[in-house]
Amino acid sequence: MGTSDCFDSPQGRRIAYHKSEGKGPWIVFLGGLKSDMEGTKAVFLEAWAKAQGRAFLRFDYSGHGESSGTFEEGCIGDWHEDTMAAVSALTQGPIIPVGSSMGGWQALLLAKEMPERIHGLVTVAAAPDFTEDGYWANFTDAQKQALEEVGHVELPSDYMEPYIISKRMIEDGRNQLVLRAPLNLPFPVRCLQGTADTAVSTETALHLMDHATCDDMRLTLVKDADHRFSDGSCLQMIEDAVVDVLGGL
Template identity: 75%
Template sequence: MGETQFLSTKQGRRLAYHQTKGRGPCIVFLGGLKSDMEGTKAVFLEEWAQNQGRAFLRFDYSGHGESSGEFTDGCIGDWAEDTVAAVTALTDGPIIPVGSSMGGWQALLLARTQPERIAGLVTIAAAPDFTEDGYMASFTDAQKQTLAQEGQVELPSDYMEPYIITQRLIDDGRAQLVLRAPLHLPFPVRFLQGTADTAVSVATAVRLLEHATGPDMQLRLIKDADHRFSDGPCLGLILEALSDVMGESHE
């Protein structure tokens, strides 16, 4: 697997990453909120890429995993800057982002700003605009008051310690929304979504499919798959989607 390497960005952040050299397009894994590059999907895809002789990149956003910074200091825009920095410094030529949950939002932001770099796109339980449509839309009046007065609110998590949601995360999220303006994806796109996902709804996946425009876009619903989307069959479906956007048969 190799030792973790680090990239210094112009914003003064130190991003941890693992890079596999190989033939392109380079597959870039974009993880979820408070996730890291050691997750099941990221490591599985790296091993697959290495076996296939393909270029692959996984990294930690600032405030995540081995990268510098605190999670509570970050926001969607900061992590978008991290993504651009990693892609710009560590990849050449066409790329295929694979975005999981919040990483799906990051993949869409990247596609909006650098469509010429993208050869195809795969998302897994993509969570675009979740700061607005998930958090703010569901906050009680008491939570909104706590957020306004204290600058943050604590939310329980099914997967780890509670999330600390800051006012900065909410405010910056409003500047990064992708479902309120045209979103053209001029390359093959595959959205994967489990029907048993309690973090991202099927309705969100359908909304993204209906909102985005592009010549080759599909949503695949997987019955009873949850938000982790990382058991054997789900990992196989990710590989199928990757092969699909690359125009190759599944190896």
């Protein structure tokens, strides 16, 4: 998909990215845990944005894809810093974050940090607070002991090699939680969720809907769609959600 560009974040991490200039608001794709910017959804949205003459950014968090660092060293807070740095350095004016899975959590953190720049928000199988509500809440006593003694645990994945979940990721995640305090989203929000998703439950999507304060927030449940949410009809739904949030600009 062409050669990536890179920049150094204020924290000294080398962040790889692709961006295409165009009319705003900027569409910023935020990928999932251990995903990279070459994923189906990111590349699809980039092609759509280019065809529409719209500004678009996709990038790799540190420890992901072509960016510096290793996944095992990272945590939600690091990737939030990467997201803030990428948006600040590479985009101007209003943005529409499109967050997939962990990227949905990142999009919500971004919205809390810089609400004045958010034109609207789209999430796909958003996974806010998953380190606490998904991982820690379901760890066995043996896993919690391993986290203390070894510093990490291995979790199986339906999509790739096991995840190495560090003690730092769990502890840092508690500083990034968005479902424990008021979450004001003063812009259009569109959430997409598959009912066959084994990584993020529909209950998580409903909890986010119930918790957030937003005058224009809609959740679309898609029967039998899985966590990838990347077949032709799902990609079309993501495009439609972005168009909806754009509001006819």
